[in-house]
Amino acid sequence: MAERALRHNGQTAAPALVEARGIHKGYEGHPVLHGIDLKVGAGEVVALIGRSGSGKSSLLRILNGLVSMDAGQIDIDGLRLTAQDNAARTLRQLRSTVGMVFQKFNLFPHLTAGHNLMLAPQSVLGLGREEARVRALAMLERVGMADKFNAYPRHLSGGQQQRVAIARALAMSPKVLLCDEITSALDPELTGEVLDTVRQLAADGMTLIMATHEMAFAREVSDQLVFLHEGKVHESGAAEALFSDPQTAELRNFIGAMDRGRAARER
Amino acid sequence: MLMSPQGFFRLRVLLVWASLLLAFAAFVAGFELDFSVVRERFPNLLGLRLNPDGALQGAALSVLVSFAAMAVAIVLGLAAALGKLSRSAIAYGLATFYNSFFRGTPLLVQILLIYLGLPQLGPVPAAIPAGIAALALCYGAYLSEIFRAAIVGVDPGQWEAAQALGMSQGATMLRVILPQAFKSAVPPTGAMFISLLKDSSLVSVMGLWEIMFLAQSYGRSSYRYIELLLTAAVIYWVLSIGLEFLQAWLEQRLRARHG
Numbered sequence: 001m002a003e004r005a006l007r008h009n010g011q012t013a014a015p016a017l018v019e020a021r022g023i024h025k026g027y028e029g030h031p032v033l034h035g036i037d038l039k040v041g042a043g044e045v046v047a048l049i050g051r052s053g054s055g056k057s058s059l060l061r062i063l064n065g066l067v068s069m070d071a072g073q074i075d076i077d078g079l080r081l082t083a084q085d086n087a088a089r090t091l092r093q094l095r096s097t098v099g100m101v102f103q104k105f106n107l108f109p110h111l112t113a114g115h116n117l118m119l120a121p122q123s124v125l126g127l128g129r130e131e132a133r134v135r136a137l138a139m140l141e142r143v144g145m146a147d148k149f150n151a152y153p154r155h156l157s158g159g160q161q162q163r164v165a166i167a168r169a170l171a172m173s174p175k176v177l178l179c180d181e182i183t184s185a186l187d188p189e190l191t192g193e194v195l196d197t198v199r200q201l202a203a204d205g206m207t208l209i210m211a212t213h214e215m216a217f218a219r220e221v222s223d224q225l226v227f228l229h230e231g232k233v234h235e236s237g238a239a240e241a242l243f244s245d246p247q248t249a250e251l252r253n254f255i256g257a258m259d260r261g262r263a264a265r266e267r
Numbered sequence: 268m269l270m271s272p273q274g275f276f277r278l279r280v281l282l283v284w285a286s287l288l289l290a291f292a293a294f295v296a297g298f299e300l301d302f303s304v305v306r307e308r309f310p311n312l313l314g315l316r317l318n319p320d321g322a323l324q325g326a327a328l329s330v331l332v333s334f335a336a337m338a339v340a341i342v343l344g345l346a347a348a349l350g351k352l353s354r355s356a357i358a359y360g361l362a363t364f365y366n367s368f369f370r371g372t373p374l375l376v377q378i379l380l381i382y383l384g385l386p387q388l389g390p391v392p393a394a395i396p397a398g399i400a401a402l403a404l405c406y407g408a409y410l411s412e413i414f415r416a417a418i419v420g421v422d423p424g425q426w427e428a429a430q431a432l433g434m435s436q437g438a439t440m441l442r443v444i445l446p447q448a449f450k451s452a453v454p455p456t457g458a459m460f461i462s463l464l465k466d467s468s469l470v471s472v473m474g475l476w477e478i479m480f481l482a483q484s485y486g487r488s489s490y491r492y493i494e495l496l497l498t499a500a501v502i503y504w505v506l507s508i509g510l511e512f513l514q515a516w517l518e519q520r521l522r523a524r525h526g
Contacts, residue, residue, distance in 0.1 A: 064431055066427055066430060066431060088435075092433050092435065093433075095430065095431055095433040099431070099432075100427075100431040102424060102427065102428065102431075106422070106424040106428035107428075108428070108429075108443055108447075109447065110446045110447055110450075110524075119432075119434075119443075120429075120432035120433060120434055123434055123435075123438045123442060124432065124433040124434055124435075124438075165428075168432070169431075172432055
């Protein structure tokens with residue numbers, strides 16, 4: 001209880017679970033991130049917001065080593081990743097701590113939902129087949145998809161596929177879950193079930209870092225809001241405070257544009 | 268009884284095939300052929316009997332050499348495809364050299380190099396393994412291109428997803444990428460297999476008694492060249508059709524499993 005109260009002050013009292021310092025990244029000479037600092041406590045929910053191309057996806061990909069950084073340092077749960085030390089072993093260790101869910105689900109189409117979940121626990125954690133199956137079933141249960149264990153991804157709706165993808169990440173027992181605009185590729189009527197799943201994870205105390213365009217959702221579930229603009233953390237803090245009292249013109253514009261966009265969609 | 272549109276379409280296709288076959292038969296009939304010489308040699312052409320040395324011959328030998336060569340070629344092709352995708356300069360160099368040489372020189376030259384060249388170094392290869400090796404080396408090079416394209420064609424998101432789960436490069440390739448690449452590689456690989464079956468006639472220069480070797484020898488001895496060549500052509504054709512069915516069956520199965 002005390003912990004939750006602290007979280008909603010937007011502070012992190014305990015040592016950070018994820019701490020990124022001075023992250024720089026450019027693609028073919030175009031700088032995407034220049035000097036990102038980010039601190040995320042255990043159990044905290046962080047929403048990354050910003051225009052397309054503001055570097056949200058790049059930051060998430062760097063946080064689990066899918067993309068290398070040009071400069072900077074990341075500490076996640078006692079593991080340090082720097083621009084220099086990105087050996088395959090370190091990266092794999094990092095990824096077993098940091099789960100990721102993608103915009104386009106990226107389920108393995110040749111495997112059933114259940115086997116999508118069983119593959120990595122068997123291949124990476126060395127679990128036996130039965131153990132992996134039990135774990136997969138439990139995780140599918142958690143996202144309300146237990147009855148689809150034997151279904152191939154192509155027979156599932158987008159929302160169901162994304163829930164399976166979330167379960168697949170959870171099956172590795174990650175300490176942090178990264179969500180990269182996980183509702184952007186879904187029809188509007190399917191976003192609800194995925195957001196409900198994320199809401200449940202947040203309530204269970206999962207540490208979440210999510211890039212999102214769902215402003216209302218970000219406002220509702222996140223403890224910390226990080227507004228990325230031109231490759232920098234332009235403004236950050238408690239979600240409520242940031243939304244009700246944005247300090248910079250850029251954030252005001254961004255929130256305004258998002259609200260107008262949503263109003264237009266709802267009409 | 269009325270036919271379904273598909274049934275009617277199939278019937279018309281069948282009629283087109285029948286007319287073309289008839290036209291072909293009419294063309295051949297103009298040669299004043301005498302197929303009686305083929306009749307007694309037909310079991311040998313099919314390979315129903317062993318040759319005087321007690322070895323396989325005819326179509327049976329062609330099929331054996333082709334299947335064995337294809338199996339080895341798939342392994343070589345996969346290795347070369349992975350080499351071409353590798354960051355290691357040695358693997359990349361080996362794969363590209365292999366690919367360039369065996370695609371860039373005539374198969375007949377490669378066969379002769381193995382058959383006549385290897386004995387200069389000492390080992391005298393037995394004809395059947397040498398024939399299999401020559402075909403496998405050549406077709407492995409072509410298959411490597413097909414496999415490389417199939418691997419590269421798998422959605423990059425699949426790599427990301429597997430990597431994000433902490434899977435190693437090797438496990439990702441084996442469990443995630445290759446099973447998906449396999450599906451898109453089947454049709455062009457099937458086409459290669461048919462081509463290999465026909466190119467297996469080239470190993471007759473090694474003294475293997477496969478279909479073409481027998482057809483040419485019998486043709487020379489009986490002065491009935493065209494009859495025997497036509498018979499050989501029909502045997503190859505029927506075998507190719509068999510392979511086409513095999514490929515269609517495999518594609519069907521893969522589609523049924525993962526759409």
